[in-house]
Amino acid sequence: xxxxxxxxxxxxxxxxIEVFDLEENISTIYNSIxxxxxxxxxxxxxAIVNYIxxxxxxxxxxxxxxxxxx
Numbered sequence: 001x002x003x004x005x006x007x008x009x010x011x012x013x014x015x016x017i018e019v020f021d022l023e024e025n026i027s028t029i030y031n032s033i034x035x036x037x038x039x040x041x042x043x044x045x046x047a048i049v050n051y052i053x054x055x056x057x058x059x060x061x062x063x064x065x066x067x068x069x070x
Contacts, residue, residue: 017033036066
């Protein structure tokens, strides 16, 4: 199942990100990394930034994978 979340007012420098939840088997697309971090109740968006920057393959917290999209 694929769930797409639309948000129209993203910043011009925002990076669209896809978050896949392994427990729920749902993929959600966010218009920014900060938006994804807020939706997942993460203390900071930097966790997602570092995940992508370091090309991590292991799911974050054993549950989420993050992918930049275009």
